[in-house]
Amino acid sequence: MARIRLGMVGGGKDAFIGAVHRIAARIDGEFELVAGALSSTPEKSRDSGEALGLDPARCYGSFEEMAEVESERPDGIEAVAIVTPNHVHGPAAAAFLKRRIHVICDKPLTATMAQTEALAAAIKASDALFILTHNYTGYPMIRQARDMIASGDLGGIRVVQVEYPQDWLTEAAETTGTNKQAEWRTDPERSGAGGSVGDIGSHAHNLACFVTGLAVEKLSADLQSFVPGRRVDDNAHILLRFQGGARGMLWCSQVAPGCENGLRLRVFGEKGGLEWAQEDPNYLWFTPFGEPKRLLTRRGAGANDAANAVSRTPGGHPEGYLEGFANIYAGAAQAIRAAQAGQRDPVLDLLPGLEAGLAGMRFIDACVRSSAQDAAWVTL
Amino acid sequence: MARIRLGMVGGGKDAFIGAVHRIAARIDGEFELVAGALSSTPEKSRDSGEALGLDPARCYGSFEEMAEVESERPDGIEAVAIVTPNHVHGPAAAAFLKRRIHVICDKPLTATMAQTEALAAAIKASDALFILTHNYTGYPMIRQARDMIASGDLGGIRVVQVEYPQDWLTEAAETTGTNKQAEWRTDPERSGAGGSVGDIGSHAHNLACFVTGLAVEKLSADLQSFVPGRRVDDNAHILLRFQGGARGMLWCSQVAPGCENGLRLRVFGEKGGLEWAQEDPNYLWFTPFGEPKRLLTRRGAGANDAANAVSRTPGGHPEGYLEGFANIYAGAAQAIRAAQAGQRDPVLDLLPGLEAGLAGMRFIDACVRSSAQDAAWVTL
Amino acid sequence: MARIRLGMVGGGKDAFIGAVHRIAARIDGEFELVAGALSSTPEKSRDSGEALGLDPARCYGSFEEMAEVESERPDGIEAVAIVTPNHVHGPAAAAFLKRRIHVICDKPLTATMAQTEALAAAIKASDALFILTHNYTGYPMIRQARDMIASGDLGGIRVVQVEYPQDWLTEAAETTGTNKQAEWRTDPERSGAGGSVGDIGSHAHNLACFVTGLAVEKLSADLQSFVPGRRVDDNAHILLRFQGGARGMLWCSQVAPGCENGLRLRVFGEKGGLEWAQEDPNYLWFTPFGEPKRLLTRRGAGANDAANAVSRTPGGHPEGYLEGFANIYAGAAQAIRAAQAGQRDPVLDLLPGLEAGLAGMRFIDACVRSSAQDAAWVTL
Amino acid sequence: MARIRLGMVGGGKDAFIGAVHRIAARIDGEFELVAGALSSTPEKSRDSGEALGLDPARCYGSFEEMAEVESERPDGIEAVAIVTPNHVHGPAAAAFLKRRIHVICDKPLTATMAQTEALAAAIKASDALFILTHNYTGYPMIRQARDMIASGDLGGIRVVQVEYPQDWLTEAAETTGTNKQAEWRTDPERSGAGGSVGDIGSHAHNLACFVTGLAVEKLSADLQSFVPGRRVDDNAHILLRFQGGARGMLWCSQVAPGCENGLRLRVFGEKGGLEWAQEDPNYLWFTPFGEPKRLLTRRGAGANDAANAVSRTPGGHPEGYLEGFANIYAGAAQAIRAAQAGQRDPVLDLLPGLEAGLAGMRFIDACVRSSAQDAAWVTL
Incomplete structure (x- = not known):
């Protein structure tokens, strides 16, 4: 089958996430990058494009x-x-959506609630698909966890513990003049009002909701900016109340020395518990209450169809971050081909889009508002 | 040297913690159990005593x-x-203290703030020592962590993550008629207003304060009783604000399937991070910011004097819960012998006593009050 | 830069390793698959090709x-x-080499020593490159380990422990009629005289030699066929003597329940030790003697240039089996482009080729011969 | 019940294992140390005794x-x-046995085969019990493993992997004049002809046999003395053939940097596999072939009667080396009390004694003989 012709906005030289998207798009051979506006300055854009x-x-x-x-x-x-x-997400996405070009957009949706509303309107007005790369939902064992919970393996959910600590902003990296990533991610104009909550808290929130199938109704957030002079939060402690009565905690941090990319989810229900850690993504721990803990492995004896559907290699041959990311692209390809044939592919039920994006923006906004009121409860 | 003559109140047949205290008292050969009021009914007390x-x-x-x-x-x-x-802690302790008999008391201090005040008065009025078995402070690698932080190895503390999940009350064990532990621990008359926060949250709070050397100033607590009919909390999500600006989260649960006795502490400062888990207590993870993570082991190459002072076996020969508990007893023996000689042994600076007990009671009380006000901030 | 035009021999539908090679070739965008003899029957070959x-x-x-x-x-x-x-490796490779088409060949080199000699002659006679996909050498932390040892971080090497247990042949999977993999891998005509030693023992041997820079001089092998009726070994216990005095053990097994793809290497020298496990490939444990163990992570604080050169994502964003495999393809692309420009790229020093292939064949042959003599020492 | 009056030979100041025996004897309150010949010089013996x-x-x-x-x-x-x-084991044990005093003796049985024969005769001639502290057999999860295998949970045993690496003799510690342990353990006069094989290889051998219920029939051993000038082996690679067809490998080392006390056992059968590591002794991994791996924990949901019988604390409250050691003493106490009542307690079936001791001596002897013949097969 011919590859889907793909363009890219952003992702020029030295941009971490652009390179990730390109590899993710290549892994399954479904896309071919053919055009780019890779940088906001035309020459740089051309240089980066040529290099590619x-x-x-x-x-x-x-x-x-x-x-x-x-x-x-x-x-x-x-x-x-x-x-x-x-x-830039909002205006860029709108420009393509109105021309019926499908959009695969990095998260979060935008930088502000106002931008979000404009983008939501553009998405709704378009026939084209809008897919948001909450990539961690692409991990096979995350798909398995979601499926197990939906199947009732845990019974009613009671407690959700999710955390996402990193340490790369332990010092004031944004002031050294050499770290573009640190600069824009701590700049509220470009990143939004949320610092750690926008960058990684939003992933943690999304993952918890994706896996449990539950929405957060209220939260109480205590945000901190530990590094002097930093303009956004670099650590956040958040209490969660989910629809249906489950409760949770969310911790995200960019100032936790020893944590590289420590996204970790634990869900406990009336009948059992699940644990998963992003840095060791091929494992899922499952304990049916009153029985020994079981180590479920990707493509191992306990892997289910949901996991196997997005798995490429046998058990024990570890897949990683790029494969999980590629699962979003593979799903997007499948949905785009169906759309081109005038159909809606059910894979869209698994792919983050506008709804997940809106939930994420409301989460970030609620965190910032709650913290401004000394961690008062805020409804999402 | 002759052994210290020890009595015991409580701890009859089938009582978990009484047997633990007895072993802890025996391990280093410093105490000899010679008397007991092991049960509240005289015959049972005699039976249990004879068996011992x-x-x-x-x-x-x-x-x-x-x-x-x-x-x-x-x-x-x-x-x-x-x-x-x-x-029973308060009246029992008072009865011995007023007769100048040293008291080693299980935690928490008492069941209510009123009982606590009476006990505090009794302690202050007595020459005898009062030691509270917040036993987790006895683990060698916990002593090491405290010492490293006091020495500045982490710089100023920013974030404290402490948790203590268990799963033994996932179902209504207190209604089966066969689980005495579950019965009294979920009975507010005997246990106090706090359920999980009193039983294990208090350990988590104590450990965080012991290791960091910081007191909690304010907290916001969201307590839950997930099991229908349960009269006390069985899960709690708590935001912490420490003196000096550090922030933290504390999670305790008795309804988390797959968690046996999952006390775990992580502390992050300006210069580094530490991680420790009670179920694997011979390990302490230390990451100086910008360097590889190091696995410090009990009596291993990176163990410090504070750890070695309470360690009995070489590295790789694991010590456990009972040895950690025994370190409280060994410290108590040392302090008692000094007291008998009219001196104050500096080991008392490491042993939990009235001050830690009061902080614990204030913590439990604050949790209950905060949760009653929908997780409002409460000052301890 | 234009992609290198790639053909494939073998790798039709349901062939595990063919799909892996295709993904590995795609990840970095250096190759484009344009032709195939994907199956030994023309129609199947066409069907498989069309599907691709x-x-x-x-x-x-x-x-x-x-x-x-x-x-x-x-x-x-x-x-x-x-x-x-x-x-088939030998005749297929020869057919392309003599037409100056570069060859990337799965391991082991061939099925027999006789085939090996013919292939070696063909390789030597050709200007084209011959690269053998001992893919585990492509893992970043393996490159790091090799570099650390070459730099003397461990001092003189004393002990090498390498193992590769799996469990997929615990039962007689080759007799069910549904497992092509099991069939050819236990058929000495197609696989060679070695069963587990040929399939995975050869990987373990290669990895040990690659990382330490040492060759095995002698070995003593005790091969077993535990499953009744199996025609090749499914478990092997091997003593190793390396040049320069280091000693080692190699265990490979296909009948070890609970082991998925448990390749693991430990190397101990006069000054320190290293440990690595394929299923958790982003970690490398390093203990300088007398110091705490350090956890080196891919792109983490302790990662060296050799690891970083073959790493795509930041620390904590796990790379896996496919990325390690892709590092062989990326190296091959670099070497091929240089060759096309008439140059020899130094990356060839890191890529397994004829020499590693010969060593592997001699290893397999020696295992079989030694075991036939009741585990007598055999010189490689 | 009155405590059993215990004497001790050896174990004066600074002796590691003497202190361990004393704690082990105290933990369950079954013994009271009342006499000692703690050192070979009378004054030292008295000093050490007084300190105790x-x-x-x-x-x-x-x-x-x-x-x-x-x-x-x-x-x-x-x-x-x-x-x-x-x-000293042999003559000392004989002196007490002939006076009908029960003997609890550290392993290995003696230093030489000649001494062993004399001791065996003394044991057989006495009514008193002789118990050898192969302490690792006292760990609850080891008892569980033995019981599971005896019950057929693994089916017929095929492969046994056992290892015991340490690093404390990586350098020539025996020449510094400050390390008594290193001195006698590398002195063939005091320790026996085996170095690492005698000190720790014998533990590994014993554990493998205890758990599987199988005896080693033949072995091929490649012993090394890596540290220049060392008079006994400090590393050993051994192939094992068990009765009934199981095969195994045993590695022991005192020169493996990063390994503290790394005794580890893995057993694989037709139906499943087990894994256990001494440094994390509360866990036992069990994989029934074709099912997910299960983490069995001491006193956890999957613990069996054999484990629970020698366990003191609930799951998640880790027990360690000393408790495992104490289980040998607790068993000895039970057997001694029965013997005093003229009975044989079935706990003796679980306690290492003469038979295990002889097997251990034959193992050490066979290792030394095999290695002297260039790792020829030697029958035990």
């Missing part, structure tokens, strides 16, 4: 130009990946 | 009787271990 | 045909991946 | 004197613990 082997004629100086030109080419892009800082 | 090889004449029907009689014997007990349900 | 989106004209019924036709096309393949059962 | 609170009149200058005097006291010792260097 793009046709110079399809290296654009702006996403507007790319959307316009590509939408008129017979061989124009069918989908676009948006991997810019958050405040 | 006690002189029947020193098996008492009540702690009052034991205190009176033993204090008049020339070979009477020098110290007493109190291992009853919480509401 | 290949031009039907370039789906061949035999590798001979593919070699001939492709070598004459102006846009013919520049490299070929050979992923057949072992006995 | 022994009656100076019962601190003897030699074991002969102690045996003679104590056997004539009405309150003389009922049992003796022998914790000297290996070459």
Whole structure:
């Protein structure tokens, strides 16, 4: 089958997440990157594009130009990946959606609630698909956990513990002049009002909701900016109340020395418990109450269909972050091909989109508002 | 050196913690159990005493009787271990303290703030020592962690994550008629207003404060009773604010399937992080920011004097819960011998006593009050 | 840069390792699969090719045909991946090498020593590159370990412990009629005289030699076929003597329940020790003698240049089996481009080729011979 | 019940294993140390005895004197613990056995086969019990493993992997003049012809046989002395053939940096596999073939009667080395009390004694002989 023609906005040289998206798009051979507005300055965009082997004629100086030109080419892009800082997500996505080009967008949805509303309108107005790369939902054992909970293996959910500690902002990396990542992610103009809650807390929130199938109704957030001069939170302690009575805690931090990318989820119900850690993603611990703990492994004896459907290698041959990310792209490809045939593929039920994005934005907004009121309960 | 003559209140047949205290008292050969009021019914007390090889004449029907009689014997007990349900701690301890018999008391201090005040007065009025068995502070690697933090190895403390999940009350064990433990621990009359926060949350709070050297100033607690009909909390989510600006979270649960006795502490400072888990107590993870994580082991290459002082076997020969508990008894023995010689042994600085007990009671009380106000901030 | 045009021999539907090679070739965007002799029956070859989106004209019924036709096309393949059962490796590779098409070949080199000699001659006679996918050498932390040992971090090597247990042949899977993998891997005609020693023992041997930089001089092997009727070994216990005096043990098994793909290497020297496990490949444990153990992580604080050179994502974003495999392909691409420019790229020093392949064949042969003599020492 | 009066031979100041025996004897309150020949020089013996609170009149200058005097006291010792260097085990044990004093002796049985024969005769000639502290058999999860295998949970045993690496002799500690342990354990006169094989290889061998219920029939051993000048082996690689067809490997080392006390056992059968590691002794991994791996924990949901019988604390309250050791003493107490009542307690079936001791001596002897013949197969 021919590959889906893909464009990219953002993701020029030295951009971490752009390279990740490109690999994720390549792993299953479903996409071919053919155009890019890889940087906000035209020359840089061209340089980055050339380094990637793009046709110079399809290296654009702006996403507007790319959307316009590509939408008129017979061989124009069918989908676009948006991997810019958050405040660009909205306008960029809108530009492609209105031209019926499918959008795969990095999370969070946008930088502000106002931007979010505009984007939501654009998504609703378009026939094209909008997929948000909450990539951690792509891990096979996360799919398994979701399926097990939906099947009742844990009984009614009582307690959700989710955390996402990192340590890369333990010192004031944004002031050294050499760390672009640190700069934009701690700049509320580009990143949004949430610092750690926007960057990683939103992943933790999304993962907890995805796996449990529950929405957060209320939260109480105590946000901190431990590093002097930092303009956004770099650590957050959050109490959660889910619909239906489950309760939870969410901790995210960028100042926890020894934690690299410590996303970890534990869910406890009336009948059993599950534990999963992103850094060791091929394992899922399951304890039916009153029985020994079981180590479920990707493609191992206890793996279920939901996990196996997004797994490439046999048990014991570890898959990682890129494969999990690629599962979002593989799902997107499947949904895009169906859409091109005028159908809705059920894989869309598993892929984060507008709804998850809105929930995420409300989560970030609620965190910031709650913390401003000394951790008062705020309804999402 | 002659062993210290020890009595015991509570701890009859089938009582978990009484047997633990007895082993802890024996491990280092510093104590000899010679008397007991092991049960609240005289016959049971005698039966339990005989099973332990006690002189029947020193098996008492009540702690009052034991205190009176033993204090008049020339070979009477020098110290007493109190291992009853919480509401008995206060009167029992007072009975011995006023007769100058040293008291080693299980935690928490008492069941209510009123009882606590009475006990505090009794302790202050007595020359005898009062030691509270917050036994987890006895683990060598916990002593090491405290020492490292006091020495500045982590810099200023920013974040404290402490948790203590168990699963033994996932179902309504207190209604089966066969689980005495479950019965009194979920009975507010005997246990106090706190359920999980009193039983294990208090350990978690104590450990966090012991290791960091910081007191909790304020907390916001969301307590739950997930099991229908349960009269006290069986799960609690708590936000912490420490003196000096550190923030924390505390989770305790008795309804988390797959968790046996999952006390775990993580502390993060400006310069590094520490992690420790009670179920694997011979390990302490230390990450100086910007360096690889190091696995410090009991009596291993990275063990410090504070750890080595309470360690009995070489590295790789694991010590456990009983040895950690025994370290409290060994410290108590040292302090008692010094007291008998008219001196104050500096080991008392490491042993939990009235101050830690009061902090614990204030913690439990604050949790209950905060939760009653929908998790409002409460000052301890 | 234009992608390298790649063909594939073997790897049709249901073939595990063919799919792995294709993903590995895609991850870094350096290769484009354009032709295939994917099966030994022409129709199946065409079906498999179509499923992969290949031009039907370039789906061949035999590798001979593919070699001939492709070598004459102006846009013919520049490299070929050979992923057949072992006995086909030799003739297939020779067919392409003599037409100056670079070969990337699955391990082991061939099925017999005689085939090996023929292939060695073909490799030496050709200008084209021959790269053997001992893929475990592509893991970043394995590259790091090799570099650390070469730099003297462990001092003189004394002890090498390497093991590779699996459990998939615990029962007689080759007799069920539904497991092609089990069938050819236990058939000495197609697999070679070694069963577990050929399939996975050869990986373990290769990894030990790659990391330590030492060759095995002698071995004593005790091979077993535990499953009744099995025609090759399914478990092997091997003593190793390395050049320079180091000693080792190698265990490989296909009948060890609970082991999925448990390749694990430990190396101990005069000054320190290293430990690595394939199922958790982002970690490398390093203990300088007399210091605490350190957990080195991929792209973490302790990662060295050798690891970082083959790493795509930040620390804590786990890479896995496919990325390690892709590192062999990335290296091959680099070497092929250099070769096309008339140069030798130093990456070839890190890539397994004829020499590693010969060592592997001698290892398998020595195991079989030693075991036939009741585990007598055999010189490689 | 009155405590059993215990004497001790060896175990003076600074002796590691003597202190361990004393704690093990105290933990369950079954023994009271009342006499000692703690050192080979009378003054040291007295000093050490006083430090332990022994009656100076019962601190003897030699074991002969102690045996003679104590056997004539009405309150003389009922049992003796022998914790000297290996070459003293035989004569000391004989002195007590012939006076009908029960013997608890550290392993290995003796230093030489000749000494072993003499001791075996003494044991057979006496009514008193002889118990050898192969303490690792006392761990609850080891008892569980033995019971599971005897019950057929693994089916027929195929493969046994056992290892015991340490690192404390990585350098020439025996030449510093400050390490008594290192001195006698590397002195063939005091320790026996085996170095690492005698000290720890014998534990590994014993554990493998205890758990599987199988005896080693033949072995092939490659012993090394890596540290220049060392007079005994400090590393050993051994192939094992068990009765009934199971095969195994045993590695022991004292020169493996990063390994503290790494005794580890893995057993694989037709139907499942088990894994256990001494440094984390409360866990036992069990994989029934074709099912997910289960983590069995001491006193957890999957613990069996054999484990529970020797367990003191609830699941999650870790027990360690000393409790495992104490289980040998608790068993000895039970057997001694039965013997005093003229009965044989079935606990003796679980306690290592002469038979295990002989097997251990034959193992050590076979290792040394095999290695002297270039790792030829030697029958035990």
